[in-house]
Amino acid sequence: MPRRRLVPRLSLVARHSVGGCLLVAAGAGAALALRPWLASPWAAWGMAILLLAPLCAWVAQRTLAPALSLFRALAGTVNSYRDGDFSFGLHWARDDELADLVAAHNALGATLREQRLGLAQRELLLDTMVQNTPVAMLLCDPSRRVVYANLAARKLLNDGRRLEGMPLDAVFAAGPEALREAVARGGDGLFAIGRDEDEEDTFHLARRGFRLNGRVHELILLRHLTAELRRQEVRTWKKVIRVISHELNNSLAPIASLAHSGGALLERGRTEKLAEVFATIEDRARHLEGFIRGYARFAKLPAPRLEPTPWPGFVERLRSQIEFRIDGTLPGRPGRFDPAQMEQALINLLRNAHESGSPADAVSLGVRRLGEMVAIEVRDRGGGMSEAVLANALLPFYSTKRGGTGLGLALVREIAEAHGGRLSLSNRDGGGLAIAVLVPE
Template sequence: MPSPRRSIAGHLALVCIGVATVAVLLALLFDRLFENPWLAGCAALLVAVPVALMAARRAVRPALSLFRALAGTALSYRDGDFSFGLRWKPRDELGDLVAAHNELGGVLREQRLSLVQRELLLDTMVQNTPVAMLLVGDGGHVVYGNLAARKLLNQGRKLEGLALEALLRQAAPALREAMDRGGDGLFSVGDGDEEEVYHLARRAFRLNGRPHELLLLRQLTTELRRQEVQTWKKVIRVISHELNNSLAPVASLAHSGAELTRRGQHQRLEAIFGTIEERARHLEGFIRGYASFAKLPTPRLETVLWPLFVERLRSQVPFALEGGLPEDNARLDLPQMEQALLNLLKNAHESGSAPEHVALRVRRHPGLLRIEVMDRGTGMNDAVLANALVPFYSTKRSGTGLGLALAREIAEAHGGRISLNNREGGGLVVAMVLPVADHGVV
């Protein structure tokens, strides 16, 4: 059966009452012995004061011991040790304090255990991921490196504390060049069958108020080779389909022409030869489109005067100019940009839009140049929008799937991007967004 609850104030009151009672009894006793009230009072005080001090010390001694224990456990908590607990038998306010203290220690122990388990799980995942991870401090020294990073940069040995610059001097030249370029990018290590392709990602952040950089090196060789095989299969299917669509009728027409010649019926040969020529020119244009996509050179920037450039486009494809042209000239690869915009404008005319609704808009924003081609055709559904920029993807029966892909390649070669969005009220807007500096496109 638990002991009844008592309060510290009540306990101290009982001690005071006991001391006062002893003092009164001593005063009465000494009054009878000395028959002098003042002398009796002084004698009673001489005896009662030591008794009161002993009683007070005895009363507060357990509390003082408890306070020292509380200070010790608080220091242990500060040092991260939550294994200590306290025990206090009396059921009073100090007992409530001890119970709350022990409950706090239990909560901290559980949280610490959960945190340790999470750290172990995270460390296990980071250490066993195939992505090489490096955390570099502001002094250029490695703060953390997982197993993949150790194998890639230091033959499996620890990296912590080593200078990144020293590690890069021993690494492959391609990795050093990728680091010197800055930003994210791909690089290859090795030659021939032993070539490995990596993707470098860099992220800067502040940790404990100090700048750090996280480097992620991911091997993409297997994924790229698998994607390369799929791309080649798709290219072969498209080329085979196009060749069969042209060569089968050519072979049939050639056979018919031979039969007509043998019979001396020459009046239909002109039509047959015309059809053969048309199919041959179609194949020629098809192959030329593939060649232009595969052999896109590095852009050679030159100053572009917008009015002359727009008139040059309009002389080949009709369109309306929406809004004014930027006052600043741009620096672009003129043939490439002309080819990209001509493809986009021809697509706009083939979208089912009325010719007068095909428009071009050029706008200058801070740090950006936005060139938009707009139409009022049927637009695109979500599936077509998701694949429209993929090479060789086309919804047209005679399409090669290279027009939008080539425009995307040209935009990215200029450091920009391309986007497709349906317009409110119907139609499509294709936007080429290019970075610009004070002197033009960079």
């Protein structure tokens, strides 16, 4: 509700005009009073000006002093706003244009104060959520120093101690070797860290770049997938049991029916149709045998027979079965693995690379040493994997292909782990997928 004015509004222009007129009138009166005492009118006016000059200075100082004080207060509150302090307000007792300026300034301060309070509450909520999320988060500036790390990142990478200000390379250098390899490959990917001889923790690495205050920053996310993978495995095994039960019923029910029909035909002496009955039974039995053999091959992978294997001959045998190019030079020192199992694993990976939509000449295989491990890496320029597919890719029987069994990558993983190694997947910068089989040298 607007404030009622008890007196008419007197503007700054009107007030100063009235004061100026009064001073001119006083000067004229002084000149007229001095005229009889001086010989010239100009001398009277000059003497009047000299006499009234201190009065004019005093009146100007008294008139402008409140406004000058207000201007200093405005400058002070603006500096406070710039420093983030919005608790100040101003008061102006007069009803003029400066009163409108003070009111607008106070309204601005109140708006900024409310916005700052809301922003602080949202920041507190966001920080609480980020600090308590199980996903490890690292934010790095252009100089690759950590500017923010949540509790999960501190616990995972620095035993719960602060990471802010540390070089990112030093943080990763002190971490597990699998993490360093995943970061060195670039892009998103999966890696596993062994807890003991029988168990390991699986993590999903995601990296995102964005601009903050005009500078390029990088956000690194490490998501612990072990518990989720175990839940997925339980659901997958339930699905497998349903699939096997369905397939067994689809084969055994016709076999039982045909066997009964064959017996009935034999009793009636109609043996001419028994050949057709037995052929159908054999066909269903062979189908069931092939179905069971495919699953048994995955479940009963034999222990690898490690033997020294020269890389050039091994790679040439692969190239005789499927097309790819060699990335880099092959090591001169022979590898030590089971040639048959490794060949089976790499053919699966190379076939997947060709089926990913990648150009044939972009499918490559490279072999390089990584410390005490040898990485056999298959790369392509296909569509890569989404985050959801990447998180489930190593689950047995998980497949995005129509009619796929989902045993390919799971079998490759079993072969790698049987050799004492591991399997890692990552999306490539520019598109495509890189899958590395790491085995001891």
